[in-house]
Amino acid sequence: MSFINYAQKMVRENIREYGMFIALFIIMMVFAITTNGLFISSRNLVNLVNQTGYIAVLAVGMTLVIVIRHIDLSVGFLAGFLGAVAAIAMVSWHLPVYVVIPMILILGIVAGLFTSFLVAQLGIPAFVATLAGWLGYRGALQLITISTGTIIIPNETFNAIGNGFIPDIPDIGILPGVHKLTLILGLLAITLFITNELITRRRMQKHNFEILPAGIFTLKLVFVSALIGGIAWILAGYQGLSWTAVVVLIVVILYDFITSKTVLGRHIYAVGGNPEAAELSGIRVKKITHVVFASMGMLSALSGILFAARLRSATTVAGTLFELDAIAAAFVGGVSAAGGVGKVMGSLIGALVMTSLTSGMNLMGIDISYQYIVRAGVLVAAVIFDVATRSQGK
Amino acid sequence: MKPIEEAIPVVEMRNIKKNFGAVQALRGIDLALHHNEVLGLVGDNAAGKSTLMKVLSGAYIPDEGEIFLEGKKAHLSNPMDARRQGIEMVYQDYALANNLDVAANVFLGREVVRIRLGPIGVMDHRHMEQETKSLLNRLKIDISSVRQKVERLSGGQRQAVAIARSTAFNAKVIIMDEPTAALSVAAIDKVLDLVRELKAQGSSIIIISHRLEDIYQVSDRMIVLRQGRKVSDTPVEGDIHEFRERVVAYMIGARDDFREKTVAG
Numbered sequence: 001m002s003f004i005n006y007a008q009k010m011v012r013e014n015i016r017e018y019g020m021f022i023a024l025f026i027i028m029m030v031f032a033i034t035t036n037g038l039f040i041s042s043r044n045l046v047n048l049v050n051q052t053g054y055i056a057v058l059a060v061g062m063t064l065v066i067v068i069r070h071i072d073l074s075v076g077f078l079a080g081f082l083g084a085v086a087a088i089a090m091v092s093w094h095l096p097v098y099v100v101i102p103m104i105l106i107l108g109i110v111a112g113l114f115t116s117f118l119v120a121q122l123g124i125p126a127f128v129a130t131l132a133g134w135l136g137y138r139g140a141l142q143l144i145t146i147s148t149g150t151i152i153i154p155n156e157t158f159n160a161i162g163n164g165f166i167p168d169i170p171d172i173g174i175l176p177g178v179h180k181l182t183l184i185l186g187l188l189a190i191t192l193f194i195t196n197e198l199i200t201r202r203r204m205q206k207h208n209f210e211i212l213p214a215g216i217f218t219l220k221l222v223f224v225s226a227l228i229g230g231i232a233w234i235l236a237g238y239q240g241l242s243w244t245a246v247v248v249l250i251v252v253i254l255y256d257f258i259t260s261k262t263v264l265g266r267h268i269y270a271v272g273g274n275p276e277a278a279e280l281s282g283i284r285v286k287k288i289t290h291v292v293f294a295s296m297g298m299l300s301a302l303s304g305i306l307f308a309a310r311l312r313s314a315t316t317v318a319g320t321l322f323e324l325d326a327i328a329a330a331f332v333g334g335v336s337a338a339g340g341v342g343k344v345m346g347s348l349i350g351a352l353v354m355t356s357l358t359s360g361m362n363l364m365g366i367d368i369s370y371q372y373i374v375r376a377g378v379l380v381a382a383v384i385f386d387v388a389t390r391s392q393g394k
Numbered sequence: 395m396k397p398i399e400e401a402i403p404v405v406e407m408r409n410i411k412k413n414f415g416a417v418q419a420l421r422g423i424d425l426a427l428h429h430n431e432v433l434g435l436v437g438d439n440a441a442g443k444s445t446l447m448k449v450l451s452g453a454y455i456p457d458e459g460e461i462f463l464e465g466k467k468a469h470l471s472n473p474m475d476a477r478r479q480g481i482e483m484v485y486q487d488y489a490l491a492n493n494l495d496v497a498a499n500v501f502l503g504r505e506v507v508r509i510r511l512g513p514i515g516v517m518d519h520r521h522m523e524q525e526t527k528s529l530l531n532r533l534k535i536d537i538s539s540v541r542q543k544v545e546r547l548s549g550g551q552r553q554a555v556a557i558a559r560s561t562a563f564n565a566k567v568i569i570m571d572e573p574t575a576a577l578s579v580a581a582i583d584k585v586l587d588l589v590r591e592l593k594a595q596g597s598s599i600i601i602i603s604h605r606l607e608d609i610y611q612v613s614d615r616m617i618v619l620r621q622g623r624k625v626s627d628t629p630v631e632g633d634i635h636e637f638r639e640r641v642v643a644y645m646i647g648a649r650d651d652f653r654e655k656t657v658a659g
């Protein structure tokens with residue numbers, strides 16, 4: 001098979017996975033042109049990443065919830081409520097930030113387990129159970145902020161999570177004005193990626209598994225390396241890697257690992273694909289439901305922390321509509337409403353697509369009403385694409 | 395004379411009774427399956443064949459009766475428990491996760507773990523894929539890649555995967571519930587070939603089917619159930635027409651080999 005033929009076959013078979021990367025790339029290019037390069041400036045991209053952060057972590061959790069055929073509408077106000085609890089814990093209770101963050105994450109897990117108790121043990125449809133959560137957490141958020149209104153968070157360590165950047169190594173005279181640690185991390189990521197790919201390829205070859213032809217393989221290495229390098233270079237041109245980006249990267253890498261490499265991940269997808277078959281194979285569907293909702297609760301807490309830190313305050317309306325942004329990001333990122341299908345990495349890209357649209361259209365000065373309509377179009381297009389490529393695959 | 399181990403049936407069910415409310419689904423059925431034997435289980439709708447096999451696969455607990463596995467009394471509390479004791483069931487609707495690939499389905503619920511970090515087990519993909527590959531080769535199942543998602547396979551291929559999966563973990567007995575019901579004619583032949591292949595490789599199989607020609611083609615012996623009772627237990631022999639007439643006579647109640655016994659009991 002020739003190089004071109006193989007490439008065509010690859011694209012055909014993997015269009016679902018590459019589709020959203022292509023979409024993100026096109027959207028970024030279009031905005032780069034329409035805003036005369038302003039969109040892809042270091043400063044805007046850093047901002048974009050920080051804006052995506054609190055939706056991206058929700059979208060990661062939502063991916064798994066939708067994969068097991070449920071939904072969670074409570075995550076937005078849960079995030080807002082827990083953000084406010086964090087603020088109160090620091091401002092009124094004077095707890096140190098290193099106690100507050102784990103405490104909030106644990107509260108998130110508890111909230112998630114409460115939801116999964118309703119869903120898995122009592123058999124209440126997730127839509128209804130989490131709609132109750134949406135109302136309840138909204139009320140709780142208003143209740144705890146009623147006397148204070150917006151709570152200003154004075155803790156700089158906490159606020160750095162939403163606004164700060166990783167420190168740089170001391171200036172050694174080369175590349176002045178460039179964030180060198182970010183560049184070094186970028187190079188490290190490229191090295192790790194290439195070594196890992198080479199080792200995997202050699203192992204697969206040894207055991208006679210199907211591998212990519214050398215040409216395509218090289219192309220893949222070059223493309224991904226250039227992508228990582230490019231992003232690192234752009235970020236290094238401003239203030240480097242933000243703490244939000246670090247948090248999101250850790251979450252995405254961790255969840256990607258769990259979903260693709262571990263037994264737990266395999267069982268989550270099996271439950272999504274065929275709950276009866278999963279149960280017959282000895283997978284405890286209820287346990288998986290608890291784990292997935294607990295993880296969603298924890299990520300809601302994380303989202304609340306990121307958002308409060310970014311605003312340096314807890315507001316009475318924090319978290320409004322986050323849940324729908326997260327669900328939209330997941331669907332744009334290739335998660336199937338039918339369950340069983342969807343990747344964590346895809347939802348991250350989906351979140352980036354949605355924030356890019358907002359950011360780009362803001363820079364272009366497009367009215368907010370049109371912005372909603374455009375985002376609606378993108379969401380529908382993504383789902384149509386999903387349905388079309390799925391039926392083609394059969 | 396045969397060695398003693400071979401004379402002990404791999405599965406023996408004695409006097410199995412099961413009621414659902416006022417309905418007597420099973421009225422004291424005896425069933426024995428010998429090593430390396432294919433046993434056909436036939437009967438009209440509601441004759442009790444699926445119920446009997448659900449008892450054997452742990453899905454139903456019988457009201458009365460005993461089950462022996464290789465001569466030892468067995469307690470089967472649920473399907474997973476039965477599976478651990480070597481009883482594998484292939485369901486009519488395959489019971490596969492269509493969103494996962496072939497290897498993932500074969501090892502579903504029994505994943506091979508490379509490293510364990512607390513509750514998190516890291517899977518050994520390579521090992522599972524290789525095992526699946528050699529399993530498919532051994533059973534002469536034609537699927538191009540073990541990484542293919544099940545949703546992309548034909549009905550016959552899915553059934554083959556479901557059957558392969560049941561044999562992957564040294565099962566003592568494989569129960570197939572209507573393995574050909576949802577298949578095209580060409581796919582049926584392949585599944586029957588697979589049953590013969592399994593027998594050639596030493597498996598012991600119980601096959602439920604409403605297609606008498608399937609039973610005739612692959613079974614060594616046949617049990618006919620009628621209204622929750624065993625009415626016939628005979629070797630499969632003679633030509634297909636004679637066989638069919640005989641089976642139908644048992645199924646509609648015109649013949650009954652165990653009537654006296656029931657009256658006496």
